[in-house]
Amino acid sequence: MATGFARFRYLAGALALMFVVAMAVPVSAQQPNSVNPNGSAVKEQQLLDQLKTIQGRGSIPDTKSYVLEHPAGRDWRTFHNVTLRWIGLIAMAGMLVLLAIFYLWRGSMKLRSGFSGNTIVRFNTFERFTHWLTAVSFIVLGITGLNITFGRKLLLPVMGPETFSTWSEWAKYSHNYLSFAFTLGVVLMFLMWVGENFPTAADGEWLKKGGGMFDKEDKTHPPAYKFNAGQKILYWLVIFSSLAMIISGFMLMFPFYGGLDVGTMQLAEVFHGVVAVLFIALIFGHIYIGTIGMEGAFDAMSDGQVDLNWAKEHHNLWVEEEVSDSRARARMRPAE
Numbered sequence: 001m002a003t004g005f006a007r008f009r010y011l012a013g014a015l016a017l018m019f020v021v022a023m024a025v026p027v028s029a030q031q032p033n034s035v036n037p038n039g040s041a042v043k044e045q046q047l048l049d050q051l052k053t054i055q056g057r058g059s060i061p062d063t064k065s066y067v068l069e070h071p072a073g074r075d076w077r078t079f080h081n082v083t084l085r086w087i088g089l090i091a092m093a094g095m096l097v098l099l100a101i102f103y104l105w106r107g108s109m110k111l112r113s114g115f116s117g118n119t120i121v122r123f124n125t126f127e128r129f130t131h132w133l134t135a136v137s138f139i140v141l142g143i144t145g146l147n148i149t150f151g152r153k154l155l156l157p158v159m160g161p162e163t164f165s166t167w168s169e170w171a172k173y174s175h176n177y178l179s180f181a182f183t184l185g186v187v188l189m190f191l192m193w194v195g196e197n198f199p200t201a202a203d204g205e206w207l208k209k210g211g212g213m214f215d216k217e218d219k220t221h222p223p224a225y226k227f228n229a230g231q232k233i234l235y236w237l238v239i240f241s242s243l244a245m246i247i248s249g250f251m252l253m254f255p256f257y258g259g260l261d262v263g264t265m266q267l268a269e270v271f272h273g274v275v276a277v278l279f280i281a282l283i284f285g286h287i288y289i290g291t292i293g294m295e296g297a298f299d300a301m302s303d304g305q306v307d308l309n310w311a312k313e314h315h316n317l318w319v320e321e322e323v324s325d326s327r328a329r330a331r332m333r334p335a336e
């Protein structure tokens with residue numbers, strides 16, 4: 001009898017142990033196979049579709065932070081990671097390809113009458129300082145800005161995470177601080193050259209002849225004052241694109257300032273990105289014509305002097321004005 005009772009105690013103990021072990025197994029292992037742990041009731045996408053936004057409750061004053069996800073945020077991310085990269089690639093690489101084709105076909109625009117050896121002042125020190133302040137800050141802003149769009153895709157795999165994050169940190173600082181130098185450059189450029197960039201009758205003829213750029217024999221000689229019609233178009237595009245970049249850029253640098261909401265911030269980013277890549281493509285064209293595209297042009301922005309023959313061929317009306325001005329100055333000089 002005593003042994004039978006002892007056996008019963010062992011059996012009861014073993015059953016109790018099995019029960020404890022069974023309870024300790026993870027809950028998921030006890031689920032019958034028919035239950036899908038990714039059940040549709042917990043799918044984010046369904047929540048988003050139904051509620052349009054996933055939002056929590058918070059106790060800090062910044063109510064924007066209560067929103068965890070909303071569809072516009074996803075659209076913006078697709079724009080930033082996909083659409084903007086394509087727009088940038090097509091605009092910038094497309095422009096480089098066009099310039100290469102144009103150069104192969106046309107070559108450098110030569111001086112028809114050759115260099116005379118006499119020079120004329122084209123841009124004074126202040127004009128050149130302003131130009132290079134704008135240009136250098138633009139180039140750094142361009143490179144560091146493109147890092148935000150293309151860096152993760154192109155540089156991260158090459159540089160590795162450590163180097164890429166150090167470079168990106170410095171790039172971001174440069175991007176923020178140089179925006180002030182660029183703004184100053186653009187304001188000065190606007191004030192300094194606005195008077196010479198209004199349309200004149202000569203611009204129509206210049207445009208009709210395509211500035212002589214498509215005449216391989218270099219025979220066309222459209223008239224121009226200090227700036228020809230092409231340069232005036234570039235000037236106004238630079239002024240308006242810069243204005244767009246400056247306004248949207250400062251909105252991004254001081255986010256939500258003045259009560260702006262998330263949607264407006266996203267719009268500012270989209271605008272900043274699209275105008276930037278188009279602006280860079282435009283400046284590729286400008287750099288081409290100021291360097292290899294036209295013989296003698298770069299001198300104007302390096303030491304400020306251009307050959308007299310260059311000035312007569314490309315800006316004849318300006319040379320006439322300069323000559324008559326200097327004659328007038330000479331006439332006004334008191335007799336010795």
Ligand code: HEM
Pocket residue numbers: 122131134135136138139227230231232234235238283286287290291297298299300301
């Ligand atoms: C490496 C970069 C650059 C080079 C080599 C360059 C070269 C030149 C040259 C040679 C001129 C004088 C053309 C003439 O005498 O008629 C000029 C003018 C000018 N540049 Fe630049 N530039 C550069 C970048 C920039 C940038 C980034 C901007 C604006 C964001 C800019 C805006 C202008 C404007 C508005 C003019 C006056 C209109 C014109 O000549 O087209 N430049 N540049």
